[in-house]
Amino acid sequence: MNSKHRIASILKANTLAAEITGLQTFHLSELNLTTELEFELPTKLRLGHLAEKIVAELIKSSTNYKVLYENIQIRENKNTIGELDFIIENILTKQLIHLELAYKFYLFDPTIAEETMHNWIGPNRNDSLKEKLDKLKRKQFPLLYHNCTKSTLNDIETDKVTQALCLLVSLFIPYKYNESFSPVYEKAIKGYYFNFETFVSLDNSAKTYYVPTKKEWGMDPSENEIWTDFAGVENYIRICMKENQAPLCWQKHNDLYITFFIVWW
Known part of the structure; x- marks a missing residue:
């Protein structure tokens, strides 16, 4: 870190x-x-x-x-x-x-x-x-x-x-949530959350991911240098879902970086 x-x-x-x-x-x-x-x-x-x-x-x-x-x-x-x-x-x-x-x-x-x-x-x-x-x-x-x-x-x-x-x-906030705050x-909203099924449906070959440790939560994903494809994070996230743990995930898509949670509930 x-x-x-x-x-x-x-x-x-x-x-x-x-x-x-x-x-x-x-x-x-x-x-x-x-x-x-x-x-x-x-x-x-x-x-x-x-x-x-x-x-x-x-x-x-x-x-x-x-x-x-x-x-x-x-x-x-x-x-x-x-x-x-x-x-x-x-x-x-x-x-x-x-x-x-x-x-x-x-x-x-x-x-x-x-x-x-x-x-x-x-x-x-x-x-x-x-x-x-x-x-x-x-x-x-x-x-x-x-x-x-x-x-x-x-x-x-x-x-x-x-x-x-x-x-x-x-x-x-929830993915595709349209109500205003x-x-x-x-100004404190940093991203959204969705379940694992939605995460899978949104993946494509142009996207890469990184699952930060909790000590890295809140850091700027654009500073990160380690990225992997969907296969590189899938097993870990599936385990999190089984253990009722919601991981934070960073996504890089071309020059765009986003942060989201994948929830089990």
């Missing part, structure tokens, strides 16, 4: 706005970065933790923010009751911010509910945007004001710390 391209993909990722999340938004574009960042990425981290590591390095490399704390374990009677992602400081204003970060991929299932926000689910249907936001509001952000947090962060006044969410999302969602 190319570190430079992975870092760039996080910087370019769409941030879901406060009008959807109901929480103050922190945009990575607020970071004043004077140089193009490139550093060695850990190889054993899962995607979410990898994104956290990259964002931590971006903040530390900026000239207007600094990291005071990261991945703060909050314990009560030797039991961990939660974790805060970051406490950062605006160097100019000295304002402290409790920042929570998430890097998520959601698919739109219009059959779930009438309200759009309730219909964004994980590729394998085991999580959702609504559940994520509910957890943040119910657990993550209130944790800052827990007595155990105050004793852990005893060098700062937690009551004066503001809170913000950096929710980086890539959204996918609000601009807040529209």
Whole structure:
């Protein structure tokens, strides 16, 4: 995995706005970065933790923010009751911010509910945007004001710390779905999804494919150099379908690159 391209993909990722999340938004574009960042990425981290590591390095490399704390374990009677992602400081204003970060991929299932926000689910249907936001509001952000947090962060006044969410999302809609979305969602839509039968029906000899590892999700497929024909990915995708796993796939067709999920449901 190319570190430079992975870092760039996080910087370019769409941030879901406060009008959807109901929480103050922190945009990575607020970071004043004077140089193009490139550093060695850990190889054993899962995607979410990898994104956290990259964002931590971006903040530390900026000239207007600094990291005071990261991945703060909050314990009560030797039991961990939660974790805060970051406490950062605006160097100019000295304002402290409790920042929570998430890097998520959601698919739109219009059959779930009438309200759009309730219909964004994980590729394998085991999580959702609504559940994520509910957890943040119910657990993550209130944790800052827990007595155990105050004793852990005893060098700062937690009551004066503001809170913000950096929710980086890539959204996918059903193949040939024609309904419109609000601009807040529209700009985060990166592709579509369909089942394996549709994938097979759309294949032709001019198309080549690559199935990225989860650590590569969200990267620009045009930067990829390894491509294969349908036969090169068919067996792997069939196995994914049997195991109820929805893989992300990149497709190259002439000079056009597209990203889609192949779902089992």
